[in-house]
Amino acid sequence: MGTEVPSSEARLIGRARRGDVQAFGRLVELNKDYIFNAVFHLLGNAVDAEDISQEVFLRAFRHLNDFEGRARFRTWLYGIMLNAVRSFWRRRTLRGTVSLDGGGEGAPLPDPPGPTDGPDAAADRRERVEAVRAAIGALDEESREIVVLRDIKGLAYEELAEVLRIPVGTVKSRLHRARTALRKALEPLYGAEQKDGPDDG
């Protein structure tokens, strides 16, 4: 009935630590979209993404006492997510299942299409989306992690350093490498790299 006192994240965490499942539920609500989205882009399909998202929050609940409050809660969650995703990748490797990343909702993605100038803007956009998604899925895992976290989830460099547990300098170089790879993979879409040309003017 009464208006709910705006619960600060810290208070929710405190309550969840003492076993308050409802408080933890609020924390899940506040963060589930971020986690699910990131996992979706890392794994390329919604079924595994839901699975892993659940696992992330279960782990978070279990290890709530390890959260020191130094970083943002969400950043801490991203760290757990990364661990969960990496063990998923490892398990899959061990199982020998080669699943094509980027196969969103079960439908295999087509090869990146060539440049199109079709009249249908919507179809054009869809092709573009699928090509970009496929290119991200084809990146090596290290590159994919950083592209998803930076270019899709918009984490700051410091947060990336925290989540990936690497120095900020490494964040910069890894990100550059990943984006360059992405650029190269998407040449069919954006055209080949511009050749060094003579100065204009």
Place this chain on the structure above:
Amino acid sequence: MADCRVHRERFSEYIDDVLDVQGRRALEEHLAGCAACRRELDVWRRLLSDVADLPVPPTPAGLTRRVLDRVEDAAGDPRRRLVRVFRQRVGPVAAMIAAVVGLTFAVNRAGEVEVPVAPHLALMRPYEAKSELTDLLAAEALQMDDAVAGGTLRRAVPSATSAVRVADHAGAVTMAAQEHADGVGPERDGVGGRPSLGGDVADTDVRVRPRAASAPTAPPAMRQFFNQLPGPEAVPAGAPVQQVLTLMAEDQAVLASRVVAVANDNGLQAWLALEEDEGGGAMDLYMSVPPERYRALLRQLQRLALPQHQTLMTGEEHGSSFFGDEGRRPEPVARGRAPGGRGGGLDADARAAGRGVLDAVKEEEQMTVAAEAVKEARARAEPAGALNLMVRVVRPAEE
């Protein structure tokens, strides 16, 4: 121009606006005079904005609910839950897997065989058993008793090592947990620190290889725990069986593991017994169920097999009116046969050798812990008014 390449190296930082003043000025001066680099920078910007705009499917409705459902019974102390998960969930399942894996490989191969445990555990992916087990096996290998859950580990690891016990008991194999440091975030990145952020340690392989006749190769730390676990021998003899649910599946072990998982999800322990039947082996899983959960549990179990592949009858109809009566007392897994009769080829010498090792291990340290464990398990098995259910998992008849 030769230095276009150098300037393009800075695009990434330039776009993110993290270049220092000097670097930015240098790049901008170059851009002012180089159309190719301007076009290339434009491509980078478009590409990254396309990446940022990628659509995502909506977060599945009910995700929060499903998380909370799984969290709910852990509302108290998560450590306590871990202990429970281990004793009830991983222990029996690990033992069964070990029996299946161990016996099959021991018979079929003479040389060293490596059995990655993950593929088998992956069968239980909908449940938590796998990650918990591998985490803790790995944790033990790293000797990090306290890293994940404090006092929990010491008690949980024995459950996991029941796999070792079973395999060893079978007489032909020993297993050693081995931890792979690869792929663990901090280590891979060459940065030290705590094991990991989320408690995920590493995947674990279990090596299965022929054991030298005289030297048991299981680490002493593991052997010390071999006999702490309540095994099938802890099933209370003489408890009346109210119902017997028979399920049939080609892949008997998988189905049995699902039965165990369902039981565990309901907070129940299941004991496994292997039994030689006419032709194929049956896997009998015993569980004591609080009356209020009985119907729901039964429904869940019945969903595991097609209607035409299952029967439900009373204990009396089935002739198994008591847990462990009339010589039906469950045998410890390792003394039974591998499911489906596939393990029948273990030769007597190997079996005897296994017993010898086990006897050597059975010293007084075992007597006290084991007695306690059995007592505890019995107490759990006979809650007041519980209904006893036997789930028999069989393979389809060959003919």
